[in-house]
Amino acid sequence: MAYSDKVIDHYNHPRNVGSLDKGSADVGTGLVGAPECGDVMKLQIKVNRETNIIEDAKFKTFGCGSAIASSSLATEWVKGKTIDEALAIKNTEIVKELSLPPVKIHCSVLAEDAIRAAIGDWKKKQETTKLVAAEAK
Amino acid sequence: MSTDVKIPQAQTEQASDKNVKLPIYMDNQATTPMDPRVLEEMLPYFMEKFGNAASRNHSFGWAAEEGVETARERIAKLVGATAKEIIFTSGATESDNLAIKGAAEMYREKGNHIITVVTEHKAVLDTCKRLEKYGYRVTYLPVQKDGLIDLDDLKRAMDDKTILVTIMAANNEIGVLQPIAEIGKLCHERGVIFHSDATQAVGKMPVDVNKQNIDLMSISGHKMYGPKGVGALYVRRKNPRVQLSAIIDGGGHERGMRSGTLNVPGIVGLGKACAIAQDEMPKESCRLAGLRNRLRDRIMGRLDEVYINGSMEHRLPGNINISFAYVEGESLLMGINDIAVSSGSACTSATLEPSYVLKALGAGDDLAHSSIRFGLGRFNTEAEVDYVADRVIETVERLRELSPLYEMAKEGINLKDVKWAAE
Numbered sequence: 001m002a003y004s005d006k007v008i009d010h011y012n013h014p015r016n017v018g019s020l021d022k023g024s025a026d027v028g029t030g031l032v033g034a035p036e037c038g039d040v041m042k043l044q045i046k047v048n049r050e051t052n053i054i055e056d057a058k059f060k061t062f063g064c065g066s067a068i069a070s071s072s073l074a075t076e077w078v079k080g081k082t083i084d085e086a087l088a089i090k091n092t093e094i095v096k097e098l099s100l101p102p103v104k105i106h107c108s109v110l111a112e113d114a115i116r117a118a119i120g121d122w123k124k125k126q127e128t129t130k131l132v133a134a135e136a137k
Numbered sequence: 138m139s140t141d142v143k144i145p146q147a148q149t150e151q152a153s154d155k156n157v158k159l160p161i162y163m164d165n166q167a168t169t170p171m172d173p174r175v176l177e178e179m180l181p182y183f184m185e186k187f188g189n190a191a192s193r194n195h196s197f198g199w200a201a202e203e204g205v206e207t208a209r210e211r212i213a214k215l216v217g218a219t220a221k222e223i224i225f226t227s228g229a230t231e232s233d234n235l236a237i238k239g240a241a242e243m244y245r246e247k248g249n250h251i252i253t254v255v256t257e258h259k260a261v262l263d264t265c266k267r268l269e270k271y272g273y274r275v276t277y278l279p280v281q282k283d284g285l286i287d288l289d290d291l292k293r294a295m296d297d298k299t300i301l302v303t304i305m306a307a308n309n310e311i312g313v314l315q316p317i318a319e320i321g322k323l324c325h326e327r328g329v330i331f332h333s334d335a336t337q338a339v340g341k342m343p344v345d346v347n348k349q350n351i352d353l354m355s356i357s358g359h360k361m362y363g364p365k366g367v368g369a370l371y372v373r374r375k376n377p378r379v380q381l382s383a384i385i386d387g388g389g390h391e392r393g394m395r396s397g398t399l400n401v402p403g404i405v406g407l408g409k410a411c412a413i414a415q416d417e418m419p420k421e422s423c424r425l426a427g428l429r430n431r432l433r434d435r436i437m438g439r440l441d442e443v444y445i446n447g448s449m450e451h452r453l454p455g456n457i458n459i460s461f462a463y464v465e466g467e468s469l470l471m472g473i474n475d476i477a478v479s480s481g482s483a484c485t486s487a488t489l490e491p492s493y494v495l496k497a498l499g500a501g502d503d504l505a506h507s508s509i510r511f512g513l514g515r516f517n518t519e520a521e522v523d524y525v526a527d528r529v530i531e532t533v534e535r536l537r538e539l540s541p542l543y544e545m546a547k548e549g550i551n552l553k554d555v556k557w558a559a560e
Binding site: 003008011014017019031032033034035036037038039040041042060061062063064065067068113117 | 463464465467468471472482483484491501502503506538539540541542543544552557558
């Protein structure tokens with residue numbers, strides 16, 4: 001199968017590879033997929049508490065070139081966005097940007113899931129923090 | 138007439154030092170390049186000796202027939218058969234179909250039970266599946282962790298309705314060699330016909346239909362440096378005499394078992410490929426095993442958590458199949474894109490399922506997704522092996538840095554204990 005130039009570029013030069021401190025209250029971690037299915041994505045976001053803007057994003061992916069490219073692109077796109085803006089990212093936009101063929105659409109779905117999972121984790125942390133703060137009062 | 142055609146030069150010379158020619162072909166279980174000596178032998182049969190081998194009354198037919206019969210003898214000699222026991226086909230898939238369907242139909246009155254193995258090639262498995270629709274009963278034997286069958290399983294599976302056992306000599310993915318002689322002996326003791334798909338074995342390792350008690354055997358041209366589109370089926374003529382119902386009816390060619398005008402150039406090529414293999418096998422199989430082990434040792438010396446799939450002891454000399462834990466196969470192929478190898482990863486298969494052969498070994502889907510098959514062949518050199526090892530090592534290291542699974546494993550998390558979010 002031939003890959004698009006953009007997939008190859010992300011594969012050869014993945015953006016934002018790495019890990020953030022998953023214990024930090026400002027960091028949300030999404031881990032989606034399963035090794036048996038051949039792809040696992042870990043996507044992390046660091047959110048500014050005042051502005052709700054995603055200041056940093058990192059990823060690591062076990063998967064094919066398209067899965068790596070989809071998650072690399074996802075970190076690029078969420079950076080600088082608010083939580084609500086990031087939640088609005090659709091897998092179809094990833095498909096379009098990377099020219100993914102039909103058999104690789106699930107890679108983009110997984111990337112969208114990873115964004116949602118990371119945001120979900122961050123939101124949960126914020127609620128716990130609020131709860132703890134309320135109890136302290 | 139002169140056949141002044143330029144014969145493409147395969148890389149027969151040792152590449153000097155690290156100076157290898159890219160891309161490197163190391164997928165010789167998929168297909169092999171044709172040996173230039175084979176092409177040379179075939180060329181006159183396209184234009185000069187173009188006759189129909191079935192034309193009995195002129196010199197054009199005689200010339201073609203002579204080419205065919207020489208090839209038949211060469212093939213027979215390589216596998217310890219007689220020339221009359223060789224039937225030409227379009228390839229091993231057709232040979233498998235003819236052997237299995239042909240025997241099933243011919244011996245239907247005797248029984249309806251067939252035994253095969255889960256790791257067989259699809260040409261065998263799908264043929265057996267079709268026969269199940271027609272009322273045949275098929276037992277699919279499991280394999281052990283090393284890819285070999287347990288002979289006791291085979292003994293237990295046989296009953297008085299068993300008419301055919303079909304088990305491959307060498308596996309196309311993991312190169313594992315089944316105990317063919319013992320299987321054949323068990324079959325003969327019970328009067329059961331034994332077919333072996335020896336596509337990957339013939340020309341690579343000694344095969345003898347008498348010593349190994351084989352009754353029917355599939356052979357392919359393009360897996361042993363011959364042309365594509367030609368193969369053969371060995372059909373035993375005595376002790377016991379095996380009969381087959383034809384699948385393709387027509388002019389009664391090939392003793393009525395396979396009608397259709399013979400592919401004379403292809404057959405001549407297959408014959409030459411067999412003759413070369415016979416001459417060079419002792420030296421070549423040692424050379425290939427040496428290169429294969431060099432590749433394995435280099436990779437395993439530098440990378441941890443690398444697993445070999447299938448028995449190392451009972452294995453084709455040129456094959457190695459390795460799983461690189463925490464790295465997905467297709468992404469690894471993408472990183473070594475100047476090297477042609479293949480992967481058992483779901484992403485590289487038409488069905489989007491990981492390799493059923495690797496799954497049958499019980500290694501787990503995750504290791505099937507991480508597997509690469511290296512198929513070394515006649516034209517691979519030591520310099521190429523070293524290049525491939527280096528490229529694989531650096532790419533696996535890079536992809537592991539990118540892998541959340543590797544990171545988790547290094548943190549001491551047992552990946553089997555993680556509750557993965559379903560997709």
